[in-house]
Amino acid sequence: MPVFPERQDSGSAFPIPTHIAIIMDGNGRWALSRGLPRLAGHRAGTENLRRIIEACIEFGIRYLTIYAFSTENWGRPKEEVEGLMEIFEDVIDHELQELQDQGVQLRHIGRLDRLDPVFRNKVLHALQYTSDNSRLVLNVAFNYGGRDEIVNAIQRIIQDKIDPQEITAELVNRYLFTAGVPDPDLIIRTSGELRGSNFLIWQGAYSEWYFPPVYWPDFDKEQLRLALEEYGHRERRYGRVDQPREEQVDGHAH
Ligand code: FPP
Numbered sequence: 001m002p003v004f005p006e007r008q009d010s011g012s013a014f015p016i017p018t019h020i021a022i023i024m025d026g027n028g029r030w031a032l033s034r035g036l037p038r039l040a041g042h043r044a045g046t047e048n049l050r051r052i053i054e055a056c057i058e059f060g061i062r063y064l065t066i067y068a069f070s071t072e073n074w075g076r077p078k079e080e081v082e083g084l085m086e087i088f089e090d091v092i093d094h095e096l097q098e099l100q101d102q103g104v105q106l107r108h109i110g111r112l113d114r115l116d117p118v119f120r121n122k123v124l125h126a127l128q129y130t131s132d133n134s135r136l137v138l139n140v141a142f143n144y145g146g147r148d149e150i151v152n153a154i155q156r157i158i159q160d161k162i163d164p165q166e167i168t169a170e171l172v173n174r175y176l177f178t179a180g181v182p183d184p185d186l187i188i189r190t191s192g193e194l195r196g197s198n199f200l201i202w203q204g205a206y207s208e209w210y211f212p213p214v215y216w217p218d219f220d221k222e223q224l225r226l227a228l229e230e231y232g233h234r235e236r237r238y239g240r241v242d243q244p245r246e247e248q249v250d251g252h253a254h
Contacts, residue, residue, distance in 0.1 A: 014232025017185035019063035020056070021139075021207070023199055024049065026191030026215030033215075039083040044217035046087055050095070055221040056136055057102065059228060063137045063181055065109070067199050071145035085119065088142070092122045096129060103135030109177035110144030111152075139181060146201035149177050178203055186231045190216045208234050 024045055031041030049066065056064045068088070074081060099106065106127050112120050123142075153175035157167065173179065183203045189195070192213045196204070210227045212219060 014229055016060050016228060017231055018061070019065065019182050019184045019186075020061055020227075021065035021067075021184040021187045021200055021204070022052075023067045023187070023189040023197060024216040024219075025189055025193055027217060029191065030215035030217045038080055039087075041215075041217065042080075042084055042087055046091065048217045048219060051221065052219070052224060053099075053102070053104065053136065053138060055224050057104075058221075059224070061136065063139060063184075065139040065141060065178075065181075065184060065200070067144070067197075068140050068142045069110075069144070070141075070198060071110075071143060071148050072198070085116075089119060089122065092126050096126050099138070100130055100133065103133045104130060105133040105135075105137045106130045107137055107139045107181070108142060109139055109149070110142045111148070112143070115143065137181070139178070141199070144177070144199075146196075146198045150202060152177075172202070176202060183207065185236075186210060186227065188212065188219075188227055190214055190219045206236070206238050208236065 027041035027045040028038040029041070030044060031038050034040075053064065069084060073084075076084075106129075108123060108127060112123060115123075153172055156175050157171070162171065178200075181203075183205070184200060184207045186209075187196075187200065187204055187207045188210045189197075190212055192211060194211055200207070208231055210230055212223055212227065214223060
């Protein structure tokens with residue numbers, strides 16, 4: 001796990017989440033509402049991602065996980081899938097140094113096998129190149145699905161011949177793609193859709209969710225600030241009921 005530098009004072013009056021995760025939804029509709037092709041929406045979404053990374057650093061967020069491409073997204077029209085792959089490759093080719101200069105450590109969750117070997121090698125190089133950075137961990141969910149991740153973990157637990165008695169939630173955590181990354185405190189899905197869509201289904205068990213009614217390219221720093229403010233007002237109880245001391249009879253919480 002990276003050793004983070006001291007948090008910059010973000011000036012926030014609220015507790016800042018350590019880890020936020022974002023489903024960057026609505027690129028297609030953003031484009032269509034402007035009479036543009038869907039890929040123009042993905043390009044605008046990429047521009048916005050750059051701004052949000054900067055904002056996360058300013059707010060003192062340590063981990064940002066983004067849903068870039070799901071295991072189900074291969075079912076989109078060929079032209080859109082190819083266009084998205086071009087965008088991802090373009091970002092690695094042209095923005096890696098900028099990310100490095102910003103102190104961003106890139107991580108990947110999902111499957112890299114069965115990808116084009118040239119592309120896969122570029123991804124592996126980018127992960128290695130930024131691995132010593134510690135200002136912000138940018139965890140990119142690419143070819144990722146939450147159920148696929150759990151299936152993968154079960155397969156490896158069985159391959160490792162782990163004694164069933166030793167299988168605990170902590171052990172499962174170590175077999176997930178996110179091993180070593182704390183669970184997301186806050187998950188944001190833009191565009192007004194109210195679904196989880198197979199994103200961080202294990203890790204998000206106690207995450208707070210936030211659904212801003214704007215498309216991803218319009219989710220700007222001020223929108224992020226509103227999300228953080230809302231998060232700061234939430235009471236996280238993890239299934240417990242906080243009772244006044246004298247009412248606690250058996251000392252147990254459920
Ligand atoms: C969802 O919008 C968005 C995606 C499936 C792709 C997200 C990718 C980017 C923002 C590109 C930048 C990412 C990286 C890592 C460089 P949608 O197409 O489902 O929108 P719709 O629901 O309006 O159709």
